[in-house]
Amino acid sequence: MNFEFVTANRIIVKTNGLSDLEHLIQPYGERVLLVARRNAQATKDAQSYLENAQKSVEVIYVKGEPTLEQLSENVDFARAGNFDVVVGIGGGSVIDMGKMIAALITNTKPIMDYLEVIGQAMPLTKQPKPYIAIPTTSGTGAEVTKNGVVSSAKHKVKVSLRSPMMFADIVIIDASLTLSLPRHVTASTGMDALTQNIEPYVSNQANPITDAFAKAGIQHIGRSLKRAYDEPTNLKAREAMALGSLMGGLALANAKLGAVHGFAAVLGGMYDINHGVVCALLLPHVMRANVDALQASDDQHPILKRYQEVAVLLTNNQNASIEDGIDFVFDLVKHCQIPSLASFNIPAADDAIIIEKAKNSSSMKGNPIMLTEVQLQSILENARKC
Structure with a gap:
């Protein structure tokens, strides 16, 4: 046995807890980048609570998923602003952007030096x-992960x-x-959260602690996503x-993901397609291929x-088979339109390029079995047919 488990310094789970920001921000200096x-x-409520705390607040607005160009522009602004603390409130893209800005304010080499795959993957040397x-969707779990994603x-x-x-303080x-989320956002983020519980549970890097979180997360989402939608x-x-989203984040940060996210990183970078939608469309096909x-x-x-246990958790049926689990996911994708x-x-x-890039992705290294190019091709072909 050889593993470790790390996460955010402090996690507060509290319905209607945003107002606590007013006193939580107090120890962190005077200048806040929101x-x-x-x-x-x-956003308006968070800014109000920060201003009530007598903080000087400036805001960076995030549109869409983070791009390298947006990140560079935002980091330049943040480095020049002499900020004491960064607060991110929004979906996974916002949380990731805030996380990366906080890290790059103090780590001042060119951004490409720190990026995986296309850069040098140099380690940070200074504390962010x-x-x-503060997530406003139940999807990415980015609030408790140690990375930010940029295209x-x-x-x-x-x-x-x-x-x-890069773990949050x-x-x-x-x-x-999350009560005001549109249905399509509930669907895509919810399917992302489900994927981020299932993939760590069957990952080749799973451990007893991530297992506990992933199993609970699968159960929460399996029983609640349709109802929330x-x-x-x-x-x-x-x-x-x-809770399901949080648990997925805790699991994936300490075990790897798999082929769904290996493909998603590539497809989201090459085409205008939402990350959660990609995960939803590929999840049952990757389960079948694996x-x-x-x-x-x-x-x-x-x-x-483990795949049979996933089926039991999703269906709440102790006699569920692997096929029942895969069928459940197909039905969930259909139900959520x-x-x-x-x-x-x-x-x-483009499939050959997609597959080659997916094979080299960080997430693919966590897949429970190495899939051949033919098997990866079949995943894309089967997903197109649905």
Whole structure:
């Protein structure tokens, strides 16, 4: 046995807990950089609480998923601003942007030097500025991970800035902030959260602590995503989804992901397609491909037992089979009206490039079995048919 488990310094789970920001911010100096979505009520409320605390607040507004160009511009602004602390409030893109800004204020080499895959992956050498993360979606778990994801238009791929120094100092999980989410955002972020529990549980880097979080997360999401989608103001469902998302973040930060995220990083970098949608569309097909490959390799492979346990957790049926689990995910994708992969017009001619890039992604290294190019091709082909 050989593993470690690390996470954010402090995690506060409190419905209607955003107001606590007013006193939580007190020890962190006078100048606050707020990273948020423009016109969001949560942004306005957070800014109000910070100003009530007599802090000087400036705001960076994030639009869409982080790009290298946006990150560079925001880091230049932040470095010039003499800020004491960064607060990120929003979905995963906002949380990641804030996390990366906090790290790069103090680590001043060119950004490319720190990036994985397309850069040098150099380690951070200086402690980032303090960071408070407040998610407003139940999806990425980014509030408790040690990396931020950014896309490069030049390289047509999403990559990570990663360091154990990048864990947030304080995380506030306030499920009430998710009550106003549109259904399509509930669906895509919820499917991302489910993927980020299932992949660490079957990962080749899973450990007993990540297992505990992932199993609970799968159960929370399996029993609550449909309800949150059908009844957006159902607070109990939103609270369960918030917990499920958090647990996925705790799991993935300490175990690796897998082929779903290996593909997602590439597809999201090459095409205008939402990360959670990609995860939803690929998850059941990757589950099927992994199970087939594992069975062909060793029909008693221990990961097959884990896939059967995933089915039990999703369906709440102790007799559920692996097939039942895969069917459950297919049904969930259909119920949440996730658009088809074919609707994004991703040309089959690009498959070879997609597969080559996916094979080299960080996430693919956590897949429970190495998939061949033929198996990876079949995942894309099967996803296009649905």
